[in-house]
Amino acid sequence: MTTTATRPASRSSDRPRGGRSRWAATARALPWLGPTLLLVAGVVFFPAGYMAWTSFRDLSQFGIDNGPAGLDNYxxxxxxxxxxxxxxxxxxxxxxxxxxxxxxxxxxxxxxxxxxxxxxxxxxxxxxxxxxxxxxxxxxxxxxxxxxxxxxxxxxxxxxxxxxxxxxxxxxxxxxxxxxxxxxxxxxxxxxxxxxxxxxxxxxxxxxxxxxxxxxxxxxxxxxxxxxxxxxxxxxxxxxxxxxxxxxxxxxxxxxxxxxxxxxxxxxxxxxxxxxxxxxxxxxxxxxxxxxxxxxxxxxxxxxxxxxxxx
Amino acid sequence: MRRLVSLTAATVAAGLVLTACGFGGDDDDGGGGSASGGSTTLDLLVPQYSDGTTALWDEIIASFEEANPDITVNLEVQSWDNINDVIRTKVQAGEAPDILNIDAFSGFAKDDLLYPADDVVSEDTFGDFQESFVENATLDGTVYGLPMIASARALFYNEDVLAQAGITEPPATWDDLLAAGTAIAGLGTGVFGYGMPLGSEEAQAETSIWTFGGGGTWTDGDAITVDTPENLAAVEFMKQLIDAGATQPDPGATDRTPMLDVFIQGSIAMAVGLPPTIGQIEERNPALNYGIAPVPTQDGSPVTLGVADHLMAFRNDDDKQEAITAFLDHFFSTDVYLSFVDTEGFLPTTKSGAEGTANAERFADFLALLPDAQFYPSTNEAWAATQGALQSLVGQIQTQDAASVLQQIQASADNA
Known part of the structure; x- marks a missing residue:
């Protein structure tokens, strides 16, 4: 649960630098990066985001969502x-x-x-x-x-x-x-x-x-x-x-x-x-x-x- | 290299998408199938009571499917360590099993997930349960749990060691137990007097044995009451046993199962055990010269901790109710039911079962105690958290004073 969340996200330092060409290059690379990004989003960002969301909810002991809890959990x-x-x-x-x-x-x-x-x-x-x-x-x-x-x-x-x-x-x-x-x-x-x-x-x-x-x-x-x-x-x-x-x-x-x-x-x-x-x-x-x-x-x-x- | 990485990523991502589609398809299978008169599938989630549990269920399911060819039962067996996490995850994901076997049902009933018990068994089956167990399976006037197996506690004692310490009768009161424990420790043979398992495995059971024995309870009928004068007296007695050296060292972190092995080996003179303990002694150290007696209480009047595990049916698809009823009636039919209870070595919860059990003689000491059984207040929704707090906190009486430990547990119960 937490281990996936703390895995460092991949760095993007290998992207070409500078102005418009950089955006164009990124756009061109997107179809190839897409699957990886999807994977990272699915196994890293989604669980981490969902965990953050549940930390502000009031959950029953079996996981039934009883509405927002504000900062009560904290x-x-x-x-x-x-x-x-x-x-x-x-x-x-x-x-x-x-x-x-x-x-x-x-x-x-x-x-x-x-x-x-x-x-x-x-x-x-x-x-x-x-x-x-x-x-x-x-x-x-x-x-x-x-x-x-x-x-x-x-x-x-x-x-x-x-x-x-x-x-x-x-x-x-x-x-x-x-x-x-x-x-x-x-x-x-x-x-x-x-x-x-x-x-x-x-x-x-x-x-x-x-x-x-x-x-x-x-x-x-x-x-x-x-x-x-x-x-x-x-x-x-x-x-x-x-x-x-x-x-x-x-x-x-x-x-x-x-x-x-x-x-x-x-x-x-x-x-x-x-x-x-x-x-x-x-x-x-x-x-x-x-x-x-x-x-x-x-x-x-x-x-x-x-x-x-x-x- | 880089190409290989993206290729792998693409494959995995495609796999994810495909699996996601798979989830959607699942639901259609279950609902559509039985409506068109085809087969119904029941998901059954059970805990592992022993190494033979899976085979036993496979047998029961095979005989059921033979009689009901249009119903398929999917069995999932989980260890007791995991089953609570597994069921919680399943419920959260909206994939609850149709039938669940577990100890406590009230949380699911409170979340409105269960069929009332009399909706999923025939009248005959329902009327066969012993009243005390039905009462224990009731929440707000509705019976939700089907009492499935029962267990009670009794004091196992090593006759040789007691004789060595000059004790002729097994202890009946708290004072007797303290005297016996200290006398055995004083022998200097390396055998410990009373084995007190207050580790996280089952500290709530050990504590309940003493609080019930001192007239205490865990509830006033409404709220969970841990910090009461009766419970405090019982926990102070436990601390007295520890401080007097009448127990094994470090009871606070001793788990029950490994500790009972030490009793079976003969290095602990007295311990509270369960019906299956008899079989474990036969298997592991048949030479042990032991006796079984009621658990010592404050004034010697018999009380025991009863535990019942339940079957319960989840209201997933209303069209499965008939299939569930067929299966549960099959399970509770006398022959099938006794094959389960007798093989697993538990006490039956049905009237026909109590008459027919092959273990009547073997479990006589326990069956005699059943009328005096008290149960955990497991219908109280704060009990699960209280039990957890007892498991993780009560062992602290080894180093802290009893009152402050009970206050901490009460605080957890109030928080739940």
């Missing part, structure tokens, strides 16, 4: 007492997962860029979390951490780290941290490979030139490699922000049975509004807020970090 959101905690969780979730993922991926990509025996095998291994279903990976960890029959809990007790099994998935903060760990794990493959691709576009003569000029490995990395990696880093970060922000399955599996809202992000809260509180209209309002937040975050990121700057 007002109900503001009155929701757990909202500050949920927003804080969302910030911790997105910033934590994305920062840790990117840092780990930078290290991994650097490592995989070097030639060493068995590199092909290690590269394949790193893809595994990507190939496995997220729900499956999460469920494996969830059962492993179960206090009654989880093998991870049993192991921690056997080696003496714990006196008795601990409910990692039964308390808000440890469960939330566990979910963040899994989110990093499943985000690593994509990020690492994006950065690895970026590293391989950096010509060796640049690095050699830096060495000739007497730059040490750390200086070379900070002054030469990292700036050249900027476009790849930008893609990896933005896509991760969107993915992590909208991620539902990991939290749904790990923190789904935890009472209260201490382990919720705005995305999981949308589902609680629908499934537990039966408030489709409030959920739509929160989806719109969610959409605006992710848009704002990306704008700020683009403005402050200027990842696309070429210098």
């Amino acid at each position: 007002a109900r959101l503001l009155e929701f007492t757990a909202l500050p905690r949920v927003l804080l969780n969302t910030v911790v979730w997105v910033v934590g997962v994305v920062v840790v993922t990117v840092l780990l991926s930078l290290a991994l990509a650097q490592f995989l860029d070097k030639a060493f025996p068995g590199r092909r095998f290690v590269r394949l291994t790193i893809i595994v979390p990507w190939a496995a279903s997220v729900v499956m990976t999460t469920t494996v960890v969830y059962y492993g951490l179960d206090p009654f029959y989880g093998i991870i809990n049993a192991f921690l007790v056997d080696v003496g780290l714990l006196d008795q099994p601990y409910g990692f998935t039964r308390n808000a903060v440890p469960a939330f941290l566990t979910a963040m760990g899994i989110a990093v794990f499943v985000s690593l493959p994509f990020t690492t490979y994006t950065l690895l691709a970026g590293l391989q576009t950096i010509p060796t003569d640049v690095r050699e030139a830096a060495q000739m000029d007497g730059a040490g490995p750390w200086a070379t990395y900070r002054r030469i490699i990292l700036p050249l990696l900027r476009p790849a880093l930008a893609v990896a970060t933005i896509i991760n922000i969107i993915n992590v922000f909208n991620s539902l399955p990991i939290l749904a599996v790990i923190t789904g049975s935890i009472p209260g809202y201490n382990a919720d992000t705005t995305t999981t809260l949308i589902f609680k509004f629908i499934r537990a509180d039966r408030q489709i209209d409030t959920a739509s309002a929160l989806s719109i807020v969610n959409f605006l937040i992710v848009l704002a975050v990306i704008l700020v990121y683009l403005k402050v970090v200027k990842p696309m700057r070429e210098d």
Whole structure:
């Protein structure tokens, strides 16, 4: 529902520039662009617009439209007492997962860029979390951490780290941290490979030139490699922000049975509004807020970090 | 490359347009078909009670279609996790099934989507339902739901562990339960006293067992009443059990199904279970030495939580009413009905079924409790949201005080 809405619309920078010829060119291109535009309108703009519309309607719990609601749905959101905690969780979730993922991926990509025996095998291994279903990976960890029959809990007790099994998935903060760990794990493959691709576009003569000029490995990395990696880093970060922000399955599996809202992000809260509180209209309002937040975050990121700057 | 992309896009777009046309065509099929005396198609949406549910329905539909060659039944089986989302989406899209099997009917009745029950079954079938269930299926004086299967709760206890703790009789009152739970925890064998599942799966059932047992209810007949002195006393008792260490750790986030497995394995001494729990024990740990007793209540008088699931008929096309009636009468005919109820391991809701059920002896403990069954106020339209709030909030009593948790749930109920 929300994922389609937050997909960035295709840019139109490849259109020819300038005056009348530009309009003529656009008109000529229209029959060819038409199907694509229709598709984008059908799967992106229509659902997003419909969601915005429902956020201003009063819907019964089965979706019957009972007329306009004005800003009532948004007002109900503001009155929701757990909202500050949920927003804080969302910030911790997105910033934590994305920062840790990117840092780990930078290290991994650097490592995989070097030639060493068995590199092909290690590269394949790193893809595994990507190939496995997220729900499956999460469920494996969830059962492993179960206090009654989880093998991870049993192991921690056997080696003496714990006196008795601990409910990692039964308390808000440890469960939330566990979910963040899994989110990093499943985000690593994509990020690492994006950065690895970026590293391989950096010509060796640049690095050699830096060495000739007497730059040490750390200086070379900070002054030469990292700036050249900027476009790849930008893609990896933005896509991760969107993915992590909208991620539902990991939290749904790990923190789904935890009472209260201490382990919720705005995305999981949308589902609680629908499934537990039966408030489709409030959920739509929160989806719109969610959409605006992710848009704002990306704008700020683009403005402050200027990842696309070429210098 | 670019050409390939636009080609793909064009194909997909063409596909979209074609599918859109397909939607329009659908309606004509349903309406026109039966008017011209041809075949009628009934859409049937049911939840999955067990691994055998689909096969069971296939059998019932096959025997029905044999007797009524002009009616075709389309079966759709959904998991309990999904069925509420599926039906909501279908209703929103104007594609409600003709017959639905689910727990609560009142929301659909309030939205004026259902046939009254006596319009879609024969008089004989209608008169066969047990009165308490009919009453529970009534909204504003009209019966909309057809009580289909029933379930009740009872206390399952591990006789070996209770004997080890020197307890000879299963607990009958709240005080007994607290004493028994603490005594078992004190054994130091790693076995927990009472298993309390307050996770989101079914926290409303566990809470209702204790509030009903203390004389509380969820409604004053009109509004949903969560924050009442009786309910507060019951929830405070639950908190007392947790604080005294008489329960398993972290009851607030424990779901029922996995927790019952722990009871079956023998690591929890007492838990509230359902009729199908008997079959699960037979299958998973037949060596378990267990007994069944009424759920402990404040003063020891028997009360149980009854749950009935319903069949209901949606008023999509008026010309389908006869076909629906034929199907529902077929389903509730004694042999067919008992084949369903007995195979799924539930309690029957019809008088003929109660006499004929093959499980009379096996479920004797539960059947005896049925007269004292209390139900969720599921005809109250705020109940669905209250149930959701109970599921997602009541577990907080593990860390917060009972009164403030009940106030939060009351607020959700008032908001609905």
